[in-house]
Amino acid sequence: MHRAHTAFSLALSPMAHKNFATWLLSSNSSQKLIKATAAAAVRTYNSAAAEPFANGSTASYVEEMYNAWLRDPSSVHTSWDAYFRSNSYVSPPNLAPVQANTLPLSAFNLGGAVSAAPDSKTIDDHLAVQAIIRSYQIRGHNIAHLDPLEINTPDLPGNTSTKSIYANFSFGEQDMERQFKLPSTTFIGGDEASLPLKEILNRLENVYCNKIGVEFMFINSLEQCNWIRKRFETPGVLNFTPEEKRLILARLTRATGFEAFLAKKYSSEKRFGLEGCEIMIPALKEIIDVSTELGVESVIMGMPHRGRLNTLANVCRKPLNQIFTQFAGLEAADDGSGDVKYHLGTYIERLNRVTNKNIRLAVVANPSHLEAVDPVVQGKTRAEQFYRGDQEGKKVMSILIHGDAAFCGQGVVYETMHLSDLPDYTTHGTIHVVANNQIGFTTDPRFSRSSPYCTDVARVVNAPIFHVNADDPEAVMHVCKVAAEWRATFHKDCVIDLVGYRRNGHNEIDEPMFTQPLMYQKIRKHKNCLDLYADKLIAEGTVTGEEVKSVAAKYENICEEAFALAKTETHVKYKDWLDSPWSGFFEGKDPLKVAPTGVKEETLIHIGNRFSSPPPNAAEFVIHKGLMRVLAARKAMVDEKVADWALGEAMAFGSLLKEGIHVRLSGQDVERGTFSHRHHVLHHQLVDKATYNSLQHMYPDQAPYSVSNSSLSEYAVLGFEHGYSMTNPNALVLWEAQFGDFSNTAQAIIDQFISSGQSKWVRQSGLVMLLPHGMEGMGPEHSSCRLERFLQMSSDDPDYFPPESDEFAIRQLHDINWIVANCTTPANYYHILRRQIALPFRKPLILCTPKSLLRHPEAKSPFSEMSEGSEFLRIIPDRGPAADNASNVKKVVFCTGRVYYDLTKARTEKQLEKDIAIVRVEQVSPFPFDLVKEQANLYKNAELVWAQEEHKNQGCWTYVQPRFLTALNHSRDISQSDEQSTFSNTTTTTTTDNTNHESDTDSDSNSDKKSKPWLSRMFASDKGDTVATATSATGEFNAAKHFDLKNVRHDFNRPAGDAAAPGVRKTKTGRKISYTGRACGASTATGSKAQHIRELNALLNDAIST
């Protein structure tokens, strides 16, 4: 404490930088730096104190100590007093032992002064040399030759020449031959303990200011700093054997040859080539080689467009013909919507020829949204580590590849970085590779970031950053080797910044001279990396010119053969582009059979008892009194055989765990639950970190349960859980938003992955999104999860009533992109969670979850609704007097979610139980057409109303209205000619064809037409012939490819078939559904609590009246 204080005040005192080390500070920013240094001194004091005497980081401290001691020996700690009085080195308390290459100063003949006790000048000079060494280590990267074009330097203050490192110091030419002892914080000496100053400077210059710029001195660990210093400073680290050089050359030849081949064969196609940064391919291979050698068996990669095809071809060794078929515009032979070739993923198992070990490589499919794939890769990696029991990340690792502009521009990079060290999210070190071509589309770095480097974001997690000139293959390989070893040693993130350039425009068709004329003039004259390296190897005699040519020709032949093979392909197969195959999951399964979701009552009782019990060692484990009451209340419910929301959820989790299904719940504050209802983790009130999680102790052979409070991020954490869910279908992965509306900060994950992943990339996911939702007077935020948005993205056709059969529900689920539901009972919540696993396929589930219902006395379910024979109810019909007296019921109110409880209360108060039926739509999408029809038929004389508490333009209304009409039209007599007339706004019907209008009585008779996608139905010719379709098994339709314009019927006012504008279509009997609820609103605001209650009452009055 005392020393920390001293260090702080010394650093702040003007003297601290007057006499010493002023050269460290550039004039214009010195004040800022002094403060920063002061803060850093305090923050990093402990690690600095562990350093041996007079090393770089404590040099100024020791100097000040020494000066203070000269003035007044009693002003310093007695250990320092003893040191300064002694003639030889005495290790002060708490300081690390002398290192192998550290000898007392007195052991040297320092500049001719033969003396047992060095004079103060000698000490000053040594301290200065040490400070110079440290300065190189800290700031050498600022002036390293990183840019192959030599036009961009990091935007840092001060001089960029070497002199700036030590210009203000007083060494002159005469000092250059003086021998200086090397501190233990440098390895430039190798076996030598001292070197002449000139040699010290030369070596430092070479290590830190050449083609590699290492940024690492901000790391808070001395051990890690030393580790890095050793890897870069040790003499000879950059010496490669001829074999190694040939391997680099061969790999570079392939990387370069691949782009050249594509350019030749598909000159007008976009491919986002890697030219200017081809070294990325050998770099990735080096990382993988070294990592495999160190034990890694599976590498999961995420990357954007740039160099993606090259990576697939030359890193993953994906068959070239499969890649080339992507250029041919072939039809798909299977599911998948033909996402562009540089977005598809892949998965390959192969032998690594360098290490002779088997390795799995996956490149995760990624959307255009740059960096969105990062957390997905991390989640997938984490899951793979989990399932392999790889708790330290020794077998599975991730590599994330970034563009320079995206890496610094996209916030999700930062959010993902912050997962890197969290216990339940870490992947034990990710290697980030930035393909830094010093441009983003058309924008220069100086306009796209405010930080000196595009990699600065990584500093927040203390990741070392290795900048390297992409034109120096050997420097790049060294950096990659160090990065792989770093990860294997410390299991922490690190960054490789490959500074190259972009030879062409953003894509190959783009003209870069419009915007970067000078840069491109330089690029045009710049030899490519392969040629530069080949010239070097030829000049030094490692290879001959003929060899270089023959390696290139050989690869071109390989490409030609694959090209010929690709020409024989007639279809692309999306199955070849799956990044997460679920081997064995689909095989032998009936795709339309759902396993039962009810379980034995004794199982429920067992889970309930465990869930409501304190830890087995309850006597020592002190639980908060409030939680004792919660547990007691749970126990009482179990005794009564009823469950509230939290208990229903625990029943679902517990029963799945019993069945061997891993459950993972993640999100902000999920362990307790935002609304303090869950309490899965009990905390010992007296012992830190002592916790008990009963769901982890339900059964001895259960699957693991994990519940994790996450970082305060939606984008990264939702992406992470999505990635986790992709890995293994036999797991229930749930992400919970704090309040439903916060999910919109993860919108890119929702849009780009969750809603569309299957249709784009044939990738299924059973991820559950729990979104607290309900207008409860809490203001514009915290109320709505924006259910309407999820519904709008649902692929459920509003105008198509699928054929009715026993398999209606499962077929709908099979065909939909995701499920959207709003359950009102714990039992239904329990069933829908279990159904996620019971389904023979996986679909994401968007689930509105309640807030006030968590404690609502009526929102409870008897065990009988969860036990064997019970199931998820898509609709919960009215079970009261109205149902017994259906034909006399005057009104049926359909609703979803918590408003149901308000409606029933109002109905009871008004004694209208016989007159008004209330039907809950629990699964909103896919829409339960069949059950709605059934309910409407049951109450045949009743008026039909949809009641919702959300505003009219929000919630379910716009989604359910057209679907109600479709459902109703199937339940009433309605002839085709009648139907014509029911289109009240039909103005320009240009066809006499009625064949697309569905018969209300025989829904199967038109099933062929109905089962066609809407575009196909819309554009079918008058004669009923169909346009060519690319309908996949999942019902996707590639309109762009298959528009047959000859067949297009130009009638956009009135879609053919069963489509109709919402609200205008009526049945023959005039049956329709009307809306009751709030008017449209610009936000989800309901005003003050009082206003909210007024509006809710108005809704209830309206809905509950006859």
Ligand SMILES: Cc1ncc(C[n+]2csc(CCOP(=O)(O)OP(=O)(O)O)c2C)c(N)n1
């Ligand atoms: C989130 C997002 N915003 C914008 C874009 C459009 N866009 C595509 S590439 C690109 C430039 C990317 O630059 P950089 O990250 O440096 O990669 P490079 O293309 O240079 O390899 C932009 C802005 C995008 N794909 N994703």
Ligand SMILES: [Mg+2]
């Ligand atoms: Mg770029």
